[in-house]
Amino acid sequence: MKNITQNLFFAIIMVFSTVSFAQSIVSGTVIEPETNMPLPGANILIKGTSIGATTDFDGNFTITSDATSGQIVISYIGYESKTISFTGSKALGKIRLEQNETSLDEVVIVGSGIIDLAEGRKTPVAVSTIRAKEIQQKIGSQDISATMVNTPSVYVSGASGGFGDSQISVRGFEQDNTAYLLNGQPINGMEDGKMYWSNWSGMNDIASAIQIQRGLGSSKLAISSVGGTVNFVTKSTESQQGGFLYGGFANDNYYKSTVGYNSGKSESGWGTSFLFTHWQGDGYNDGTYGQGQNYFFSIGYTPNEKHNFNFLITGAPQWHDQNWSKSISTYQEYGRKYNNNYGYYNGEYMSERRNFYHKPVANLNWDYKISEKSNLSTVLYASWGRGGGTGNLGSVIRTDDGYIDYDAIYAENEAIEDGAGGYGYGGGYITRSSINAHSWYGAVSNFETELSDYITFNVGLDLRTYYGEHYRVVENFHGLETWNENITLRDQNNNHQRYGYAGEYKIGSTNRDMAANPWTAMFAEFREDEKIGYSNDERISYGGLFTQMEYSKDNFSTFFQGSLSSQHHQRFDHYQYADQSLIDGTSPQGTGTPLPDNITDGVDSEKVNNVGFNVKAGAAYIIGDSHKFFGNIGYYSRQPYHDNIYLNFTNQINPLTENEKIFGLELGYSFASQNFTANVNLYRTSWKDRVVTTSYIEDEFLFYKTNQGVEQLHSGIEIDAAYRPIMDLKIKGFLSLGDWEYKGNAETRISDENQNVISTEVQDVDGGKVGNAAQFTVGIGADYRIFERFSVDADFRFYDKLYASVGAVKDNLELPSYNLVDMGVSYSLPLDNDFKKSIDFRFNLNNVFDYVYLSDLSSNIAAEPEDETYKGINVANQGYFGFGRTWSASVRFNF
CATH class of the missing domain: 2.60.40.1120 (Carboxypeptidase-like, regulatory domain)
Structure with missing residues (x-):
């Protein structure tokens, strides 16, 4: 035992x-x-x-x-x-651990059910993500659009016009046909869908991330984005206490200073964050000075685990002088930085073309965790935009070298009797401001619940109401005392009325002006008799319902999404319409007689209501840990924009407008391993019954060209990849090849800056190339950490198959291909052992080799054998040269 x-x-x-x-x-x-x-x-x-x-x-x-x-x-x-x-x-x-290039979960503190990010749905889309660190490092003195240049099928142009005047195209579709969202709030213009990046000059300071969803995207809103959806995720009230001081400098006397601070969350759940920025610079081109501020204030409150509230308000008041496109021959004569929109009076600089705007945006987010399986997210938002752009009324007097001779203009104005200028009243010259003002209120709400372990259901609403005002006022009399105008009245059907013997009516005179300043414009109010040229308003109301259901189990996922929306329009003209008594011929007024007060009461247009919808579906399958295949399909019936419903800037309804039809197909493949990731996307988008509007300068006058009934067909392939051969080196690259063409016939209308129609014709545009974006782009970039906290990076991009931006034409003009190289250096100096305090240094050098290139053209004049050319392009064509070599440097103290 x-x-x-x-x-x-x-x-x-x-x-x-x-x-x-x-x-x-x-x-x-x-x-x-x-x-x-x-x-x-x-x-x-x-x-x-x-x-x-x-x-x-x-x-x-x-x-x-x-x-x-x-x-x-x-x-x-x-x-x-x-x-x-x-x-x-x-x-x-x-x-x-390296940051996930596409995941944004950690930066979305509030509005997680409203901010439509790609990872919010397991069935993927073609997506690229730009994080706060890259935005802050590479932005320099540029606007936020410059951070997207290393993204497949994204083309940025027009920056030569002035601060914030750039344009973005996604898959060949211009920015009025790409949806832009700010924390779930739609920010495209309600009237025309356009984006004005100067209004968002502070975005680079407050953005936590930018996610670009190309094509159908993952947005659940009742919006019809043809090119894609760009989500700007801003800072909210941050949980950690701390702050920073920033100072930046760049070429052409640019400098910027910023201060920001976060209180951190208190034990009771409250916290605040604020930021303030001032910037100014001379501009890269002559006469493109600019100045602005950016403010951001956020207050958060988390009373318990179920509720999270955040209120923020931000704005970026700015003004910047502008440069118009010019003929290549003009640039050859005066230099690529030449701008003739300015001059001098008594030796002081003065510009004829200035953009100024202030657009405060406020939103209140509420996240409600109803249960372990159900959540409700809601945002209430508002924005109030005030500002506009300046130009001339009257004949411009120029110096021998083409600049505006303000000394001569003042002398001519002072010789006019009683200082009373105006059309038919002695002539003269003034600078006017075309004012665009709006008040916009909206709400977006999304309810999400898990119906089972495999099925997630979303339903929500999107409500907006918008009131816009458009009119002109005098910005500078230049020595005159008053400005007078005559007008020939018209009835509701746009027929001109003739009363007495002349048919012209003096609508009064004004002696009030307003400086082109965003802060002044924010609080200015004008009576109707103080406005000139035109005065009209519009009301646009929008209501949408959206829903989504997704099934996901093991390696397979599929979704269906749908939305229905109704859009209401009405236009109010206060300036150019006669009331019924005048139309009946009962008024005895004649030339020069002031019109009765009831003329300025305005005439209301007919109300127009359009219903639209969209449906999307997709599926994805994962093989192993590395391979993912997906496909998406979608159809949109999108209502026309307000500016396309009413003809020729009048109350007359355009009989040709109808819902635009968009049909999209996408296929994608993703590969991911420990050191290498790659994405391949194929797409085909058909767009019918659309409207294309472009503008151009001729003999110093601005003209608009509108194509109606246009069909476009865009197809292509996109590839992007990232590789880390060693821990300290990261290599990224992309390639996009598109085939973007117009189909069938289109009606073309030319109108001038004063909204008068010049001509109308029908054209065959079948096979014409879509312009304003390079149809072939390739890029490669590298980021190498030389030693701890010190790194260098460089990006190379090549652009080809770029055509002129002239709307729908059959034979478009191809611009010369070009390439650019950008470089940067970063260093972070720690000031304590916890890395909570540091000083960060950054230096950027863009277009390192000072490559000379045409970034876009607004005409397509063919080159004949006898014509003078530049790289094969007729020098009579108008457009912009891109920026040459530029630099920026910054220092940031984190505490």
Whole structure:
């Protein structure tokens, strides 16, 4: 018995010894690579088991396994997961997790159900994400559009016009046909869908991330985005206390200063964040000075785990002088920076063309966690835009070298009797401001619930009401005392009325002016008799319902999405219409007699209501851990914009307008491994019954060209990839090849700056190339960390198959291809051991080799054998040269 007991005892000892010998202890420290700060709360799991651990406050972990070898998977929200093999016990040291280029979960603090991000749905879309760090590093003195240039099928042009005058095209569709959202709030113009980036000059300061969803996108809103959806996710009230001071400098006397501070969340759940910026500069081209501010204030409150509130208000008042496109021959004569929109009076600079605007935006977000399976997110928002653009009324007097001779203009104005200028009243010259003002209120709400372990259901609404005002006032009399105008009245059907013997009526005179200043415009009010040229308003009301259902199980997911919307329009003209008594011929007024007061009461247009809808569906399948295939299909019936409903800037309804029809198909493939990721997207988008409007300058006058009934067909392929051969080197690249053409016939209408129709004709545009965006682009970039906290980066881009921006034409003009190289250097100097205080330095050099290129043309004049040409292009064509070599430098103190 004793021997049996001894043998059993030794057997037990041998078993436990074997177990102890077989155990492996793996330890390490998980850190963020850019700052070397620890990542507390990271998840560590032994692959194929349920054995796991989390990192402590210092990023450390220890995990014990019975296996002698295996793999651990380290994951953290917003970062790429990392898999590391181990054999026996092993100390892994510092483990760097790289930021996930597409995930934005960690920056969306509020409005998670409203801000339509691609990862909000498991069925994928063609998407690119730009994070705050890249925005802040590479923006320099440019506007926010410049951060998107390294994205497939995105083309940015027109920056030579002045600060914030750039244009963006996505898959060949201009920005009025791409949806732009700010924290879930639609921000495209309600009248024409356009974006004016100067109004959003502060976006680079407050953006946490930008996500560009090309094509059908994942947005649940009742919007019909043809090119794609661009989501701007702004800062909200941040949970950590701290702040920063920023100073930046760039070419052409540009400088910028910013201060920001976050109080952090208190124990009672309150917190605030604020930011203020001032910038100014001379502009790259002559006579394109600019100046502006940006303010941001956010207050958050989290009373408990179920509710989260955040209120923010932001705005970017600015003014900038503008440069119009010119003929290539003019640039050859005067230089590529030439701008003739300015001159001097008594030696002081004065510009004829200035844009000024102030657009405060406020929104209130409420996130409500109803249960473990159901959430409700709502945003209430408002914006109030005030400002406009200046130009001339009257004949311009110029110096011999083409600049405006304000000394001569003042002398001529002072010679006019009683200082009373105006059309038919002695002539003269003034600078006018064309005012665009609006008040916009809206709400977006989304309810999401898990119907089962595999099915998620969303339903929501999108409500907006918009009131816009458009009129002209005098900006500068230039020595005159008053400005007078005559007008020939018209009835509701746009027929001119003739009363008495002349048919012209003096509508009064004005002696009031307003400086082109965004702060002044914000609070200015004008009576109807103080307005000149035109005065009209519009009311646009919009209501939409949207829903989505997604099924996801194991490696398969599929979704269906639909929306229905109703859009109401009405126009009010206060300036050019006679009331019924005058139309009946009962009024005895004649030339020069002031019109009765009831003329300025305005005439209301007929009300127009259009219903639209969209449906989208898709599916995705994952093979293994690395391969994902997906396909999406969608059809939109989109209502026409307000400016296309009413003909020729009158109350007359355009009989040709109808809902635009968009049909899209997409196929995609994604590959992901530990060091390499790649995405391939194929698309085909058909767009029928659309309207295209462009503008051009001729003999110093601005003209608009509108094509109606246009059909476009866009198809192409997009590839983007990222590769990290070693920990300190990251390589990214993209390629996009498009075939974008017009189909069938189109009606073309030319109108002048004063909204008068010059001509109308029908054209065959079948096979014509879509302009304003390069149909072939390729780019490659690298970011190399030379040593800890010091890195360099460079980007190369090549553009080809770029055609003139002239609307729908059959034979479009192809511009010369070109390439650009940008470079940057970053260094972060830590000031404490916790990396909470640091000084960050950044230097950018854009267009390193000072490449000379045409970024866009607004005409397509063919080159004949006898014509003078520039790189094969007739020098009579008008457009812009792109920027030459530019630089910027900045320093940021974080505390």
